[in-house]
Amino acid sequence: MFDWLVHAALRNRLIVALAAVVLLIYGAFTLSRMPVDVFPDLNKPTVTVQAEAGGMAPEEVEQLITLPLETAMAGIPGVESIRSISSVGLAFVYVTFDWDTDIYRARQMVGERLAAAREQLPDGVDHVAMGPVSSIMGEIMSVALPIDPARVSPMTVREYADFVVRPRLLTIPRVAQVVPIGGEVRQYQVQPDTARMAALGIAIDDIASAVKGFSANTSGGFLELNAREYLIRNIGRTTRIEDLQRLPVAYRNGQSITLAQVARVAFAPAIKRGDAGYNGKPAVILGIQKQPDADTVKLTRRVEEALAGFGK
Structure with missing residues (x-):
């Protein structure tokens, strides 16, 4: 077989030379368009799911957040392994797929399962989403x-x-x-003054309810007038610290008690x-x-x- 190839190449020198030139040009063209990286990406397609639940201990995060997410991800076609990390207020679930699985198809399947898993998570979970498409060498x-x-x-x-x-x-x-x-x-920080709260009869729940509804636009429906509909809006969104300080917390003797009267309100850095x-x-x-x-x-x-x- 090898002798036949050698003799065939010698008999067709021009064809072999042309083929070599074409391969050389194609190789140079391909080389110029190939991506350059420091290290090859040797990671299998992996989708990262992260959840935030401030204040939860690692044991609670594992039982209430990590376990339901792992259970929801099990059974997805092409999944090879599921790993997780549970820490203070944070949960990470790594879903690893086969080499031949398209990463965007994998993220679509994980997203479908994640939508169903959100209903099983407890209150207080602030953020549950997939991480970006990146690798450990990225x-x-x-x-x-x-x-x-x-x-x-x-x-x-x-x-x-x-x-x-x-x-x-x-x-x-x-x-x-x-x-x-x-x-x-930067954070809006509200530090209640317990002495003033006791003197004015304000409970911590009153402050929490007032702050929860602060800086939000609400809808009041429609008003029909002269065969036309008018949208009713309550414009309450603001970023000014003065507006938060003047936020009414409760009413006593026909007068409002503002947040600044029972708490220290200021911009301060987060922990x-x-x-x-x-x-x-x-x-x-x-x-x-x-x-x-x-x-x-x-x-x-x-x-x-x-x-x-x-x-x-």
């Missing part, structure tokens, strides 16, 4: 925003990272996720569960993760171009 860049406390507050830098830098980077194709770490997250730094100084770090099939070199150039635009 973090391609870390961007640091240094914090100079003498010029700007850590809260302002974190807001700039959350609402300016992160949305811009997420618009770049093939960027899966941008995770900010560090700085201070930190981690921090970030750059060159020994505080900073906000943004971890940029790519999708599994993205070209690391080209995507890095696009991210650098986007970052350069912030300096203009």
